[in-house]
Amino acid sequence: MYWNTLLLALREMRRNLLRSTLTMLGIIIGVAAVITLVTLGRGATVHVASEIAGLGSNLLHLRPGSRNRGPGGISGPIEPFSLADVKAVEREIGGVKAIAPIASKTLLTVYGNSNWSTRVNGTSNGYFAARNWAVSHGRPFTESELQSGRSVCILGATVRSELFDREDPLGASLRLGRVSCQVVGVLESKGQSPFGSDQDDQILMPLKAYQRRIAGNRDVNLIYVSAKRSELTVKVKRDIEQLMRQRRRIASDQDDSFNVRDMKEVAARVSSTTRTMTSLLGAVATVSLLVGGIGIMNIMLVSVTERTREIGIRLALGARERNVLLQFLVEAVVLSSVGGVSGIVLGVLSAWAGAGMLGVPLVLSAEIILIAFGFSALVGVVFGYFPARQAARLDPIQALRHE
């Protein structure tokens, strides 16, 4: 019986192929939109999360300046860190994998006829471990270079290509502002940061050399601290805060004059924002699915009116009320389900194309596909029921007379 009803519904769709297709279009677009947007949204979330993880595993940023800024802005001058602070962290804090002090400035760099404005970071070899960088060509700094403050540098991939094109930069001497500096290595390329800046646009040099030759002071503006394990970041952060309050002699009723930021927190915040956007887009797409459902109801009502005579024939031939009800209901459900399946195919394809275009991973979830399909079938039942009932309750004599 159910098989036969399905058969009748499929015959009906074939009889009105164009109309069936147009009716399904609403559902197809709705389902495809839901799947595309949600999939891309999830892809973006995963992408951002992995990019942030790529900034450095279990990374803490230690910056001078107050965390809590009142309505009056920053109160008092910002007191920078010193190499002694870095040493203290290294000595006193457990669970630390790597530590890297940073002092930096944007400078014009010149090599031959080329020049390029870039960020120059004075740091230590800890930078590579803390920030997940690797030297792809050449070598990191030697201990004696770090100690003596020799003027050597390691180039980011962007700087290398801007200044040297295809030439081998190793051993070459370039000018950073007024200082001359010898290239000893090139960093591997990382591309854009999750916040949109080019991570390869930088030059590294030993902190001592930077302080002495470029900055002319002993300030450290930023300290990267990388914890040994992910679950240690909270403890390491707390210990550093305690240590720095001690070192800076901050009274217990005073605010910190520095702040420690856990990149995991940032990642969580960014991910949650992207997730919210995903839900929002999904909700908007769901509305279009609903509109598609109303389209189905519309067409089914028109179809009932148009096929009044046919319904009369069926009733005369011995169709019961529930046969007719079921026929129209099944027609609506088949329409919306076939639309749903087509929508899924279209949605997956466009998500795939979109992911390629946006450079985010394709995160297909069976869950969202099942939900979209279930929803489209449900739309068929809900919006198909009313027209189907109209059809089933027709008076056979009236229906047969209908022109």
Add this chain to the structure above:
Amino acid sequence: MSGAPLIELRSVYRIYGRGEAEIRALAAVDLAIHPGEFVAVMGASGSGKSTCMNIVGCLDTPTSGAYLFQGVDTGGLSRDQRALLRRHYLGFVFQGFNLLDRTTALENVELPLIYRGMQRSERHARARRALDKVGLAGRERHTPAELSGGQQQRVAIARAIVSEPAILLADEPTGNLDTQRSHEFMRLLVELNREEGLTVVMVTHEADMADYAQRIIRFRDGRVESDSTVESAA
């Protein structure tokens, strides 16, 4: 005529509207039709013949009086039960053919069998046999638009007899056919009546079509005016 009647109307009234606007479509109609009969129902339009057919076909119910089908009173049947009675015992042929368009002859003919829940292979076999019987073998795949009026009406007959009904009800079946096709159609009905013992009740207003029947019932103003058995010329 001997034995129990196949259908029997006892003092049947069918009244539309109320009070001033009341219309008596049927008034005190008594009628009995026995298995194997070929009955023509005649009368002017508005005489009540179509209303009578609707009641006999279980598409309508009497306002008062009783309609017995194979000795069973149909008065207590629900809408659904009447649908089941139509499904298992009645075959319809309409003036306007009433085939489903864009649907092949075979699919049209097997429609009543689908409602009976019959298996596909048996359904097809029976539909082919019915089409063969009405002389349309080889036209199974044609849609109504590809068939002539006469052929369409034959498909309609095939659809009516495919379920081997107890009675065939035809409402002005030749109304949309030319004279030659009409006579061909009538000869087919007579053949089915004689060879298969099919009971036929046919509404018509054409005297020469009614002449094919064994019995002619005339309606006038909702009443049976005359009921006469014709001596077969053949």
